[in-house]
Amino acid sequence: MKLFxxxxxxxxxxxGASLGLDLKKRHLVSQITGLSRHQSNARLAxxxxxxxxxxxxxxxxxxxxxxxxxxxxxxxxxxxxxxxGKIKKECIxxxxxxxxxxxxxxxxxxxxxFVGCHPLSGSEKRGVANLAAGIFNNSICIIxxxxxxxxxxxxxxxxxxxxxxxxxxxLSPEKHDRILAFTSHLPHAVAFSLIGSVPDKFLSLxxxxxxxxxxxxxxxxxxxxxxxxxNRRNILxxxxxxxxxxxxxxxxxxxxxxxxxxxxxxxxxKKREKLG
Amino acid sequence: MKLFxxxxxxxxxxxGASLGLDLKKRHLVSQITGLSRHQSNARLAxxxxxxxxxxxxxxxxxxxxxxxxxxxxxxxxxxxxxxxGKIKKECIxxxxxxxxxxxxxxxxxxxxxFVGCHPLSGSEKRGVANLAAGIFNNSICIIxxxxxxxxxxxxxxxxxxxxxxxxxxxLSPEKHDRILAFTSHLPHAVAFSLIGSVPDKFLSLxxxxxxxxxxxxxxxxxxxxxxxxxNRRNILxxxxxxxxxxxxxxxxxxxxxxxxxxxxxxxxxKKREKLG
Numbered sequence: 001m002k003l004f005x006x007x008x009x010x011x012x013x014x015x016g017a018s019l020g021l022d023l024k025k026r027h028l029v030s031q032i033t034g035l036s037r038h039q040s041n042a043r044l045a046x047x048x049x050x051x052x053x054x055x056x057x058x059x060x061x062x063x064x065x066x067x068x069x070x071x072x073x074x075x076x077x078x079x080x081x082x083x084x085g086k087i088k089k090e091c092i093x094x095x096x097x098x099x100x101x102x103x104x105x106x107x108x109x110x111x112x113x114f115v116g117c118h119p120l121s122g123s124e125k126r127g128v129a130n131l132a133a134g135i136f137n138n139s140i141c142i143i144x145x146x147x148x149x150x151x152x153x154x155x156x157x158x159x160x161x162x163x164x165x166x167x168x169x170x171l172s173p174e175k176h177d178r179i180l181a182f183t184s185h186l187p188h189a190v191a192f193s194l195i196g197s198v199p200d201k202f203l204s205l206x207x208x209x210x211x212x213x214x215x216x217x218x219x220x221x222x223x224x225x226x227x228x229x230x231n232r233r234n235i236l237x238x239x240x241x242x243x244x245x246x247x248x249x250x251x252x253x254x255x256x257x258x259x260x261x262x263x264x265x266x267x268x269x270k271k272r273e274k275l276g
Numbered sequence: 277m278k279l280f281x282x283x284x285x286x287x288x289x290x291x292g293a294s295l296g297l298d299l300k301k302r303h304l305v306s307q308i309t310g311l312s313r314h315q316s317n318a319r320l321a322x323x324x325x326x327x328x329x330x331x332x333x334x335x336x337x338x339x340x341x342x343x344x345x346x347x348x349x350x351x352x353x354x355x356x357x358x359x360x361g362k363i364k365k366e367c368i369x370x371x372x373x374x375x376x377x378x379x380x381x382x383x384x385x386x387x388x389x390f391v392g393c394h395p396l397s398g399s400e401k402r403g404v405a406n407l408a409a410g411i412f413n414n415s416i417c418i419i420x421x422x423x424x425x426x427x428x429x430x431x432x433x434x435x436x437x438x439x440x441x442x443x444x445x446x447l448s449p450e451k452h453d454r455i456l457a458f459t460s461h462l463p464h465a466v467a468f469s470l471i472g473s474v475p476d477k478f479l480s481l482x483x484x485x486x487x488x489x490x491x492x493x494x495x496x497x498x499x500x501x502x503x504x505x506x507n508r509r510n511i512l513x514x515x516x517x518x519x520x521x522x523x524x525x526x527x528x529x530x531x532x533x534x535x536x537x538x539x540x541x542x543x544x545x546k547k548r549e550k551l552g
Binding site for chain 2: 120121122123140142169179180182183184186187188189190191192193194195196197198199200202203205206207208209210211212213214215216217218219220221222224225228229232235236238239241242243244245246249250253254256258261262264265266267268269271272273274275276
């Protein structure tokens with residue numbers, strides 16, 4: 001079932017290109033045009049079957065029914081402002097960025113039919129070379145409408161993600177950013193700091209623990225600097241909560257308090273079990 | 277090639293039982309007796325083919341040629357003192373604990389033929405139910421002799437691990453503990469604290485990042501409390517180094533300093549790449 005006629009994906013990286021692949025495989029759009037800052041990426045996306053056409057300018061959105069903004073957080077805003085005057089009135093615009101409050105409030109001023117989306121399908125990998133089919137299937141997609149969001153537009157966007165196999169969670173942009181600060185942005189901040197504190201010469205004596213704990217510290221520096229900056233207040237709150245926890249563990253260790261250590265570690269065990 | 281006649285494994289958990297399995301598969305010992313605090317574990321290890329006999333008391337070490345201490349860190353010391361008066365003079369004793377300084381210095385006083393070993397093959401799983409063949413193959417095993425260690429004993433222990441497929445690294449117990457504090461104990465402390473700081477109600481909105489970063493927070497609370505306590509000075513040093521890194525990242529965020537954020541994240545990217 002075609003949900004949209006012409007779709008344009010701006011940013012044919014891992015998420016953008018994988019989205020194109022699934023939209024085509026599931027016949028949800030009639031045709032997809034892709035754009036990338038580096039045209040070679042868009043060409044590779046076309047070669048991989050993720051898009052039908054490569055566009056060279058943002059004018060490609062002129063007759064689009066759906067525009068997907070799949071660039072890093074700061075470019076999402078920049079591009080949204082540029083395309084606001086070009087798109088048709090009824091064109092639906094979505095993004096796939098990791099933070100929502102700033103993006104949604106700023107873009108909704110210029111594009112009423114914009115709906116913020118955040119598929120929890122990213123990884124530390126990036127780029128069209130890492131595209132993969134089916135990454136949205138059985139995955140969570142958070143959609144962040146506002147009170148002003150048109151109900152029909154929201155249900156069409158929800159349907160799109162459901163057809164891709166995603167489980168939809170509706171949250172306000174504010175709540176999204178408060179929660180994801182804990183479940184995604186904090187772990188990244190921790191992983192970047194952890195690998196930073198291990199002396200280079202010791203890295204060869206690591207087991208699986210350090211590797212897992214720091215896997216996401218391979219995530220793109222520019223993309224994540226922007227995520228951090230666009231959700232800084234929430235992340236600072238999380239960092240404080242984490243620092244407090246760490247201080248308690250440190251205190252238990254300083255005082256050789258095994259009872260307290262056991263309490264901290266057992267509680268962590270129980271909570272980790274819920275994560276599956 | 278049989279390296280030892282009678283071997284006794286004390287502690288038939290994941291590492292102890294997996295070791296039994298490989299020692300038998302590679303015909304490195306003639307027979308293996310297993311002991312566990314819970315006899316049902318030793319019986320399960322026998323059923324799984326990891327040991328030949330289940331012993332009910334430490335007297336089983338009387339005629340052993342090799343004793344492997346594979347219990348949590350604090351029990352290793354306790355058991356070593358108990359068997360010191362029971363073993364033959366030429367019996368070689370090794371352990372597989374995560375910290376070495378305390379264990380090696382204390383045990384060497386009562387068992388001269390004791391050699392500390394640390395195969396980097398553990399995981400957050402535990403128990404004989406999770407035993408697996410081949411986990412020592414292509415894995416690092418750190419051996420921590422002292423100046424007093426008999427050369428022949430050391431080469432026999434090294435040969436044993438090499439025959440299991442491990443890559444041997446020789447370190448002093450002190451250096452082992454200083455390095456592993458960074459590459460293993462610190463990541464555990466961080467993971468326990470990280471999962472502790474995420475509110476329960478947010479856990480359902482986690483992606484792969486939080487899961488990976490906190491995987492090792494499922495590690496056994498008692499075992500890790502003991503690891504922390506037995507290497508506390510080194511771990512406290514690491515925690516301080518980590519806290520400093522985290523504070524710098526926090527400062528960059530507070531000051532909206534993208535240049536500093538990029539510097540921290542790019543350096544993390546580069547270092548993580550070395551980890552493979």
